[in-house]
Amino acid sequence: MEFTVGQIAEVLRGAVEGDATQRIDRLAKIEEAQAGALSFLANSKYEHYLYTTGASAVIVAHSLVLRQPVAAALIRVDDPYSSFTTLLEFYQQASRTGRRGVEEPSFVGANSEIGENHYRGAFSYIGEGCRIGRDVLIFPQAYIGDRCQIGDGTIIYAGAKIYADTVIGARCTIHAGAVLGSDGFGFAPQADGSYRTIPQIGNVVLEDNVSVGANTTIDCATMGSTVIREGSKIDNLVQLAHNVEIGRHTVVAAQTGVSGSTKIGDFCVLAGQAGIAGHLTLANRTTVTAQSGVGKSIKTEGVFLQGSPAFSLRDSLRANAIFRHLPDLERRLDALEHQNTQPENS
Numbered sequence: 001m002e003f004t005v006g007q008i009a010e011v012l013r014g015a016v017e018g019d020a021t022q023r024i025d026r027l028a029k030i031e032e033a034q035a036g037a038l039s040f041l042a043n044s045k046y047e048h049y050l051y052t053t054g055a056s057a058v059i060v061a062h063s064l065v066l067r068q069p070v071a072a073a074l075i076r077v078d079d080p081y082s083s084f085t086t087l088l089e090f091y092q093q094a095s096r097t098g099r100r101g102v103e104e105p106s107f108v109g110a111n112s113e114i115g116e117n118h119y120r121g122a123f124s125y126i127g128e129g130c131r132i133g134r135d136v137l138i139f140p141q142a143y144i145g146d147r148c149q150i151g152d153g154t155i156i157y158a159g160a161k162i163y164a165d166t167v168i169g170a171r172c173t174i175h176a177g178a179v180l181g182s183d184g185f186g187f188a189p190q191a192d193g194s195y196r197t198i199p200q201i202g203n204v205v206l207e208d209n210v211s212v213g214a215n216t217t218i219d220c221a222t223m224g225s226t227v228i229r230e231g232s233k234i235d236n237l238v239q240l241a242h243n244v245e246i247g248r249h250t251v252v253a254a255q256t257g258v259s260g261s262t263k264i265g266d267f268c269v270l271a272g273q274a275g276i277a278g279h280l281t282l283a284n285r286t287t288v289t290a291q292s293g294v295g296k297s298i299k300t301e302g303v304f305l306q307g308s309p310a311f312s313l314r315d316s317l318r319a320n321a322i323f324r325h326l327p328d329l330e331r332r333l334d335a336l337e338h339q340n341t342q343p344e345n346s
Helices: 005-012 044-050 080-096 313-324 326-341
Strands: 015-017 037-040 057-061 073-077 179-182 187-189 195-197 203-206 217-219 225-228 304-307 310-312
Touching: 005 015, 005 057, 005 073, 005 080, 037 080, 057 080, 073 080, 179 203, 217 225, 304 313, 310 313, 313 326
Parallel strands: 037 057, 057 073, 179 217, 203 225
Antiparallel strands: 015 073, 187 195, 304 310
């Protein structure tokens, strides 16, 4: 695919400084770009690359004041990062449009329906009674169990496993190796010390525009549904247990674990390796910093949590500051004790 700088500026509603007729055939980082590439500058730490880059064009902010001459054409926009993201989405979508039709061998069960313009890769499996929308891409070796529902424009990457009765909305992305609908971790302790498996008869529901990262697992509910609401983004290697609910536009970073029946609010952030205990509720816009462990519900919106066990970010930072001074405080305390134990001068 090839476009002129001027055409790209029209898509982004930006203004061109320089040669608008130059041809762009790829996207690249500003420090690595060569002729024919388009890059962007959103972080001032990288501004020095603007004056040395080999890119044919660079997306920059309207407010940027040049310190030196620039060889590349500039596309000035309000938000370079957002504009470049728009181009990445466009490029990604355009690169996928060529994937249509069916590669053999593949399997579709009885009474399943698939919409127009779909793609099914080799060795993909679709069970019985499924309802799959139009423009859906199902890559090789993906497994979709019986009675699943998948909305328009969703992508199921290679090796993903979608258990029976899972519901996936429109324009979702399920990355390679993800597992949706596996049994929740439910075992009843018995009098003799053994455990009896509790049947997990619920399902998983993903609303529209949800992304699930590679090798992430989302367990089905014991009863009812494990729910990931609209626009939420789940990173790689995340574990969401049975009956968990993730609110709208919440992000969950890698290696985070959320225990059963916990409800995470809208617009929350769970950073890497966060651990959330079961049967809790986190209010909207809660942020849990990396490696923090949350053991109680948060009812106030907009709280930042840090530590294990996690508590408010402000108190955590104060506690850490005191912790760093503990050796000095111990020495001062010892000196005071020693002073107090000395006999008074006569």
